[in-house]
Amino acid sequence: MNNEKKYYENNEIWNKHPKEQELERIKTVVSLIPADVNTILDAGCGNGILVNYLLDNNIKFSRIYALDRSETALKYVKTEKSQGDISKLNFKDMEFDLVICLEVLEHLNIIDFQNAIQDIQRVAAKYIIISVPNNEKLEEHFIKCPYCKTNFHSTYHLRSFDMNITKSLFNGLGFQNINNLLIGKKESFKYISPFKRYIKKLQKKDIKFNHEVYCPACGAILKSDVISSNKMVKSQISIWSTLIKMLRNIWPKNYNYNWIFALYKRI
Template identity: 30%
Template sequence: MDLAVQRAETRKSPQERERIDDLFRLVPVGGGLALDAGAWDGHLARRLAERYERVVALDLTAPTIDHERVTCVQGDITALNYPDDSFDLVLCTEVLEHVPTERLATACAELARVTRRHLVIGVPFEQDLRLGQTTCRSCGRRNPPWGHVNSFTMDRLRGLFAGLRIEATSLVGQRTGTNALAAKVFDLAGNPWGTYGQEQGCVHCGAKLVAPERGLTTKALMALGSALYFPGVWLRGYQPGWVHLHLVKE
């Protein structure tokens, strides 16, 4: 499937619409200049342009967004090329979970530095990174699902944004986790149910992730892994999938 079509289809899902609507309930209405840090397909930048006079859409590769109030730029949130207090609002969602862990604190400090007042972030909530992981057929190493190298709790988020006040918090969606035995069995099977449809390549070698072939051994291990996994889901249940925070610089 073409990448643009795949992204558009993702945005149409009920879960994605619920998540984005929840996120924008925290975005202050009205303002001069906003930054969409990690603009991806430009969907959120366009929505911000309904509320702000000008929007800067920033990503590692400059986005292509045809909108009179949106300026597309190339940039890295770990080293933003803007003075302190440049934006009335900074929005950052679907980004921090991808930032290399050793650079995460720097990225959060940069987001806080360039906002004048409001910062709205969205990250997966307490994600179990063993569930949905993949195995790279090029280097043989395991990858977290969707290239998510960071997992977030409320305590971790408070520490990362210690200099800002939490104005509002919202939890949305649902997800579950796995257990050590099921994860080990799926590892032995080559993680055939991993997120191989993701855009991101292997976080270790950059190669495209390709699902393993499902021979008899793989199928037997999948059956065993499922037997270990599903009772745990039934006992543990589900938890919110995403946490959204509206942070304020005093």
């Protein structure tokens, strides 16, 4: 099993109640579902956060099917489901009115990514909904493995998307982009990037994850405390953090969004 697959078999990741921001994601999807949709495939469903929401809130469709590669995640899914690979979907052409794929495409290597795009459009009769992180700066989430010194993304993202890339995902494949939303508003401090970079350097970008992660190069199991900063560095970080907290209310800010949601319609 590769290391990303192993990561998604960790029960701690899936055994949790959705946070407010995750509910915002799910409600956004629901708001985007067109009225003439009867059947839905959620490809890369994770623990079923979307399909369970539809079920629990009595949002009725004649068929809701969930697919994921992770056996552990699928244990939490309450609808019709199976284990499978998004780049080799085992369904008939146009089997579902709508195929939904949330926060999965950024994890795929180039071959799986191209195959997934092809297969999603093949299986979708009417519509596709995709969500991806918005303009993610991948290197900001890099962890350096203390054993082999390889840098890798803390949740194994391999690609970054912006609005233009997302809009054109199904160009030439019989689908047209008809709606786009940016959600997950977040604020950042204007002019403060040099300080942030300095703090990140002190932190050695190492405290971004709460679960075990596996180095994709050497296979080492990393826990955040294994590579957490030494005491001196921690005290410097805490001084900076306190200062930033004090300035929070008066400092000018930039606003950005965590996620892009896109709806496509078969032409």
